[in-house]
Amino acid sequence: MAARWPEAELPLFADGKRVNDPERALQLVATEARGCTRCDLYKHAIQTVFGEGPANASLMLVGEQPGDQEDLAGRPFVGPAGSVLDQALHTAGIDRSQVYVTNAVKHFKTEPRGKRRIHKKPDTSEIDICRWWLDHELEIVQPAIVVALGATAARALTRRPLTINANRGRLIELPGRRQGVITVHPSYLLRLQDERDKRREFDLLVKDLRFAASAAAEARA
Numbered sequence: 075m076a077a078r079w080p081e082a083e084l085p086l087f088a089d090g091k092r093v094n095d096p097e098r099a100l101q102l103v104a105t106e107a108r109g110c111t112r113c114d115l116y117k118h119a120i121q122t123v124f125g126e127g128p129a130n131a132s133l134m135l136v137g138e139q140p141g142d143q144e145d146l147a148g149r150p151f152v153g154p155a156g157s158v159l160d161q162a163l164h165t166a167g168i169d170r171s172q173v174y175v176t177n178a179v180k181h182f183k184t185e186p187r188g189k190r191r192i193h194k195k196p197d198t199s200e201i202d203i204c205r206w207w208l209d210h211e212l213e214i215v216q217p218a219i220v221v222a223l224g225a226t227a228a229r230a231l232t233r234r235p236l237t238i239n240a241n242r243g244r245l246i247e248l249p250g251r252r253q254g255v256i257t258v259h260p261s262y263l264l265r266l267q268d269e270r271d272k273r274r275e276f277d278l279l280v281k282d283l284r285f286a287a288s289a290a291a292e293a294r295a
């Protein structure tokens with residue numbers, strides 16, 4: 075099913091009516107996204123994994139794409155990277171239930187290898203095509219601060235390639251007069267072998283999340 079809403083008509087119209095209730099608008103877009111065939115990724119994934127969280131969240135976290143477990147569960151960040159994210163949020167004193175959590179790409183991009191489904195990085199065209207849904211989420215939730223978790227999210231949000239280390243620790247201007255914070259993807263920590271490196275990177279992730287949360291609180295004060 076193709077999406078019904080022309081880009082020029084954001085925020086949303088459903089069945090010709092304007093949807094002013096953000097919770098309802100999110101439900102409608104999530105339902106619409108279930109049938110998304112805008113690119114080919116739907117062909118190999120089990121389901122669309124849409125964002126979740128309060129429609130009035132001041133903080134939005136954007137990851138790359140659902141992984142194997144998210145594809146099975148239909149929810150973002152519930153697998154190993156989600157555990158790292160949960161620990162980092164907890165350490166930063168941020169309640170995940172108050173945050174809107176989503177991904178730049180809404181389908182798991184996978185390559186079958188034997189019985190395993192191996193994660194494949196989304197390419198630029200997939201990120202750009204899927205921005206349709208991310209733009210709807212941003213338009214409805216209107217978060218004070220958007221956190222890009224990793225390079226794919228940074229690309230989706232800024233519309234250009236960005237180096238994480240050169241851009242973390244400060245506010246970044248995003249298109250649409252939004253403000254963002256860029257940090258690493260939680261799965262980066264899972265790939266580090268050395269415990270000291272893991273600890274250091276975890277602390278930096280927590281620092282970035284704290285910075286984002288305090289900027290969001292300040293913006294909403």
Ligand code: URA
Nearest residue numbers: 137138139141150151
């Ligand atoms: N990695 C992501 O970027 N998002 C998820 O939801 C899970 C893993």
